[in-house]
Amino acid sequence: MITDAERTHLDALAQEYFLRELTPEEGVALEKGLSSDPALREHFARLSRDEWLLHRIHRVNLDNLVSFKPRPRIAARWVGVAASLVLLLGGVGGFLLMRASEDSPVVASEPAAASVAMVTELFVLPGDAVTAVNGGEVRVIEAGSKVRSGDRIVTPPSTRLSLHYEREATTLRLGGSAIVELSDQAGAKHVRLWKGRLVAQVDTQPPSKPMRISTDDAEAVVLGTAFELQTGEATRLAVTRGKVQFSSVEGPDQVLVVEGGHMAEAFKEDAWQVEPFQITRLRPVSDTTVNQPGSPEHTADEHFIVVDPARELMGLMTFNVGRIPGEIREAKLRLRVMQMDTEHGGEGDVRLFRMPPDADWSTGVPAPRTEISHHKGRVGAGMDLEFNIPPDEIGDGTFPLLLTLDQDGNDFWFSSSEGAIAPELMLKIVLNEGGHDR
Amino acid sequence: MIGNETVDPANTQLEALMRQYYAAQDRLRGYVFSATRDYHATEDILQEVAIAVATQASSFDPERPAQPWFIGIARNQLLRWFREQGGRGLAVSIDVLEGCLPEYAAFSEPALSSRQVALKRCLGRLPGGQRRIIRLRYEDGLNCNQIASRVNRSIQSIYATLKRVKRALKECIEARIMQGEA
Numbered sequence: 085m086i087t088d089a090e091r092t093h094l095d096a097l098a099q100e101y102f103l104r105e106l107t108p109e110e111g112v113a114l115e116k117g118l119s120s121d122p123a124l125r126e127h128f129a130r131l132s133r134d135e136w137l138l139h140r141i142h143r144v145n146l147d148n149l150v151s152f153k154p155r156p157r158i159a160a161r162w163v164g165v166a167a168s169l170v171l172l173l174g175g176v177g178g179f180l181l182m183r184a185s186e187d188s189p190v191v192a193s194e195p196a197a198a199s200v201a202m203v204t205e206l207f208v209l210p211g212d213a214v215t216a217v218n219g220g221e222v223r224v225i226e227a228g229s230k231v232r233s234g235d236r237i238v239t240p241p242s243t244r245l246s247l248h249y250e251r252e253a254t255t256l257r258l259g260g261s262a263i264v265e266l267s268d269q270a271g272a273k274h275v276r277l278w279k280g281r282l283v284a285q286v287d288t289q290p291p292s293k294p295m296r297i298s299t300d301d302a303e304a305v306v307l308g309t310a311f312e313l314q315t316g317e318a319t320r321l322a323v324t325r326g327k328v329q330f331s332s333v334e335g336p337d338q339v340l341v342v343e344g345g346h347m348a349e350a351f352k353e354d355a356w357q358v359e360p361f362q363i364t365r366l367r368p369v370s371d372t373t374v375n376q377p378g379s380p381e382h383t384a385d386e387h388f389i390v391v392d393p394a395r396e397l398m399g400l401m402t403f404n405v406g407r408i409p410g411e412i413r414e415a416k417l418r419l420r421v422m423q424m425d426t427e428h429g430g431e432g433d434v435r436l437f438r439m440p441p442d443a444d445w446s447t448g449v450p451a452p453r454t455e456i457s458h459h460k461g462r463v464g465a466g467m468d469l470e471f472n473i474p475p476d477e478i479g480d481g482t483f484p485l486l487l488t489l490d491q492d493g494n495d496f497w498f499s500s501s502e503g504a505i506a507p508e509l510m511l512k513i514v515l516n517e518g519g520h521d522r
Numbered sequence: 523m524i525g526n527e528t529v530d531p532a533n534t535q536l537e538a539l540m541r542q543y544y545a546a547q548d549r550l551r552g553y554v555f556s557a558t559r560d561y562h563a564t565e566d567i568l569q570e571v572a573i574a575v576a577t578q579a580s581s582f583d584p585e586r587p588a589q590p591w592f593i594g595i596a597r598n599q600l601l602r603w604f605r606e607q608g609g610r611g612l613a614v615s616i617d618v619l620e621g622c623l624p625e626y627a628a629f630s631e632p633a634l635s636s637r638q639v640a641l642k643r644c645l646g647r648l649p650g651g652q653r654r655i656i657r658l659r660y661e662d663g664l665n666c667n668q669i670a671s672r673v674n675r676s677i678q679s680i681y682a683t684l685k686r687v688k689r690a691l692k693e694c695i696e697a698r699i700m701q702g703e704a
Contacts, residue, residue: 101613102559103684104666111613118618129625132556134692137641139561142660222569238560297661
């Protein structure tokens with residue numbers, strides 16, 4: 085028999101359970117109470133429901149709820165779902181369509197949030213899928229799909245995804261391995277970036293309803309601007325146009341206004357750093373396919389850079405970095421995959437080497453060469469292969485890069501400067517002059 | 523062909539199972555959320571359970587009751603999720619949480635809808651400071667430590683505020699439902 089005092093204590097413990105981590109002793113006490121007391125179980129389940137409702141209501145704007153009418157038959161839809169499952173599970177084992185596809189009949193009469201944006205560009209590797217989870221429902225996102233308030237979008241690696249907000253010129257671009265949640269809160273846009281990189285161009289927002297983009301450790305508030313936000317060890321904000329208010333969750337208690345041409349990082353403990361920066365995008369001054377002397381003849385097509393271990397074909401790109409006006413904070417090489425073979429499942433180990441600027445190529449690929457980046461995994465036509473390059477590998481002047489593919493990989497064909505999408509070396513440079521610390 | 527549609531028994535079984543799954547989903551949501559206390563993890567786990575039900579439907583014996591099968595799948599997904607959390611373990615054993623399954627009927631419609639509407643109205647009546655803390659907690663997903671840092675208050679005061687606000691919200695919701703205002 086539980087006394088009134090014990091009941092009060094257990095009721096309080098049940099409340100605490102949804103607020104913080106219980107101590108082991110508290111956990112044992114709550115467990116015993118739940119095992120023996122039906123009234124406590126009922127109280128516990130109701131607390132759980134109310135906690136869940138608080139989460140849910142902050143992710144779905146009830147003002148924008150619309151209801152779908154029930155459909156009388158669902159058999160055909162489930163056949164489609166089952167087929168999708170087989171295809172997708174065979175490919176990646178995780179992403180799939182379950183209940184309500186945007187344009188599919190909806191089984192249940194549960195409300196769905198109003199749409200806030202549309203997918204205008206999407207690239208995923210075959211077998212992968214971008215999914216949106218909302219209120220327990222999961223949808224596959226395709227080009228043209230609507231994005232609803234409360235949708236949490238998950239992108240597999242190598243994804244390119246662009247979203248366009250309805251009735252205004254606000255766009256968001258997401259890369260691969262990102263998790264982002266979009267919601268409309270009484271007309272104010274909120275984007276929660278859980279993981280990954282987001283590039284935004286934000287149309288003018290009502291002053292009373294600025295757009296908010298938050299991460300684990302920072303929040304950006306914008307009225308109309310262009311910027312990039314990236315999660316990682318710290319949230320990094322790079323503003324290319326306009327102004328963004330930036331605040332740290334656990335860092336200094338202040339709000340920064342970061343202007344165009346400046347970047348800021350929200351460190352959890354360190355001081356703020358706001359620095360002027362510039363983004364430089366370079367095309368190669370030359371790029372070509374090279375092969376070792378004695379390897380099978382290669383007839384070069386100037387539109388492609390080909391890597392093929394069987395024929396010892398490698399890609400060579402030379403960039404002219406010129407004089408770097410500060411410290412390179414981030415460097416990426418982007419290559420567009422145009423064609424590929426699939427005898428090895430579309431996978432391969434692509435390696436990027438820095439070559440000596442004054443190397444002698446007359447007798448073949450010179451040594452030494454320094455590996456500076458590596459992509460291991462799937463590749464598909466239309467995909468942008470991105471290599472992160474350690475900034476300290478890049479110096480002033482000529483910067484030759486060699487691209488190779490390990491044995492047992494497919495031969496990949498990348499667009500050259502003469503092709504559809506030229507290789508691009510992106511340098512994010514913190515400028516020497518005009519920088520300041522906060 | 524219209525008017526001459528053939529019925530595939532496998533599809534019929536899938537349809538029947540999925541109907542049962544969605545009938546059970548509200549209680550499963552209560553079970554999973556009680557274990558994880560994480561809204562997104564709950565959605566993800568329910569998604570995985572639905573995937574498993576749909577993909578394994580053809581091998582399920584229709585003579586068996588489906589609910590224990592759903593619960594078993596959810597349990598496996600929960601254990602997998604906790605393994606992925608590293609050091610974080612279950613504060614209350616999974617068997618005890620499963621024992622609460624009948625009570626998770628509290629997660630079922632239509633009672634949930636009226637409660638949700640009442641909650642929205644009650645949230646709108648909160649004083650600004652309390653509303654801000656609730657938003658930081660549930661909209662921005664911050665834990666109590668992070669909220670305390672954000673609003674420059676002690677963590678104990680954040681705990682106390684959240685408990686007080688939740689109690690007030692519960693009373694407000696129930697008063698509205700009693701008065702038929704929700």
